[in-house]
Amino acid sequence: MNESIERLDQKRKGALKTYVLGGLLFYGAWIFRFILRETGHLTDALDYAIAVPFAIGVIILLYSFVRVLQVRRAMEKNPEFMAALDDERVRINILLAFKFGFFAILAGLIFFAVFNFFSPIKDVNAIFIGLLLLGAFAYVLKFYILERD
Amino acid sequence: MPGDKLHNTLKVHRARLDWTQEELASRVGVTRKTINTIENCVFVPSTVLALKLARVFGVKVEDLFQLADEDSSGIMEKTD
Numbered sequence: 001m002n003e004s005i006e007r008l009d010q011k012r013k014g015a016l017k018t019y020v021l022g023g024l025l026f027y028g029a030w031i032f033r034f035i036l037r038e039t040g041h042l043t044d045a046l047d048y049a050i051a052v053p054f055a056i057g058v059i060i061l062l063y064s065f066v067r068v069l070q071v072r073r074a075m076e077k078n079p080e081f082m083a084a085l086d087d088e089r090v091r092i093n094i095l096l097a098f099k100f101g102f103f104a105i106l107a108g109l110i111f112f113a114v115f116n117f118f119s120p121i122k123d124v125n126a127i128f129i130g131l132l133l134l135g136a137f138a139y140v141l142k143f144y145i146l147e148r149d
Numbered sequence: 150m151p152g153d154k155l156h157n158t159l160k161v162h163r164a165r166l167d168w169t170q171e172e173l174a175s176r177v178g179v180t181r182k183t184i185n186t187i188e189n190c191v192f193v194p195s196t197v198l199a200l201k202l203a204r205v206f207g208v209k210v211e212d213l214f215q216l217a218d219e220d221s222s223g224i225m226e227k228t229d
Binding site for chain 2: 002083087088092147149
């Protein structure tokens with residue numbers, strides 16, 4: 001039982017690490033493309049080049065999402081796994097990660113506001129999507145940092 | 150209170166019973182990392198978990214946890 005919990009915990013950490021890696025690629029490519037497009041520097045060649053890390057990021061994110069779901073399913077099947085892997089330290093870390101995600105969204109808002117001051121943003125919907133992505137990514141990143149060994 | 154450090158003798162009691170962190174974690178229903186962070190004074194456990202830990206060791210909570218200013222035993226050591 002001990003070993004199974006430890007193995008599952010390691011699997012969860014691995015899935016989070018993969019998610020962070022995928023998120024960096026995905027979000028990095030997205031924000032880079034956004035800046036280039038808004039400032040009028042996005043050429044077709046650049047657009048295709050950015051699509052590569054973006055696509056790789058999406059694949060990695062999907063893969064990590066499946067792994068997280070597998071861990072979650074294993075936890076739900078066994079109450080002991082659920083109690084141990086969702087203990088009070090983990091729950092506090094989840095709250096801290098939410099707080100970090102919230103502040104990341106605020107920081108993102110400031111970024112877009114400053115950006116808009118210098119170069120008026122045409123695609124407002126992109127801001128909403130970008131902030132949502134940023135919040136989700138910041139949450140997982142912080143949770144991973146808190147949970148890693 | 151924020152800033153107050155809670156010292157503990159978890160490692161000593163674990164050694165007394167020859168338990169690993171994993172074994173202790175299993176007995177109180179938490180992960181090994183939680184035990185590790187408590188031992189290293191990184192995470193302060195709830196009253197419920199502190200009571201559970203005291204119960205599995207067969208000692209009083211006060212024997213297991215002490216406020217930093219009360220501790221003079223010098224037996225606290227960081228674990229990996």
